Amino acid sequence: DADVTQTPRNRITKTGKRIMLECSQTKGHDRMYWYRQDPGLGLRLIYYSFDVKDINKGEISDGYSVSRQAQAKFSLSLESAIPNQTALYFCATSDPGNYGYTFGSGTRLTVV
């Protein structure tokens, strides 16, 4: 099993629908992140969480919300999806004890 698992891998949804992207990890890391990647561009930070009680907005949090259900689970929600939220979404974890960041395989979301 992957260290960081994202579900679903691909999703097509309609404008206005609520959708949740899920991320779970087996690394035991406290710190988790959601990034968005638009075609041909770098990753931008949406939200991050340094522990289950600590959630922070990133660079582009408008239109998104998150939930840290447990140390291992960090979900990203689009309350009312819009087409410009079509992107590749990555979940990542990090361990302050070393420099490593672990990325999930990504969720490719299309809003039509």
Add this chain to the structure above:
Amino acid sequence: AQKITQTQPGMFVQEKEAVTLDCTYDTSDPSYGLFWYKQPSSGEMIFLIYQGSYDQQNATEGRYSLNFQKARKSANLVISASQLGDSAMYFCAMRDGPHNAGNMLTFGGGTRLMVKP
């Protein structure tokens, strides 16, 4: 102000030749880390190499090396002996602060490398 700048949107390199992908960064924190990731067409993010701001030597990992010029705030990736499988997007990223702060990564816009046979 952009923290990470990759000025080469796309590059070609002949198979078996070396190629340098440019990255400049901006931070006022004396402690930081620089990363390079590879993203093949399948989409996953593959960690390649890391350089800490206090590291005395340039990082190397197999065919990858990082040309770290601290005064110029540049952290260029050098790929030696390019292979067809090196064709991908390459991202430079920076973590502000020491590694035990576990801060988030900031990414550059990426460089698409295409290796010609």
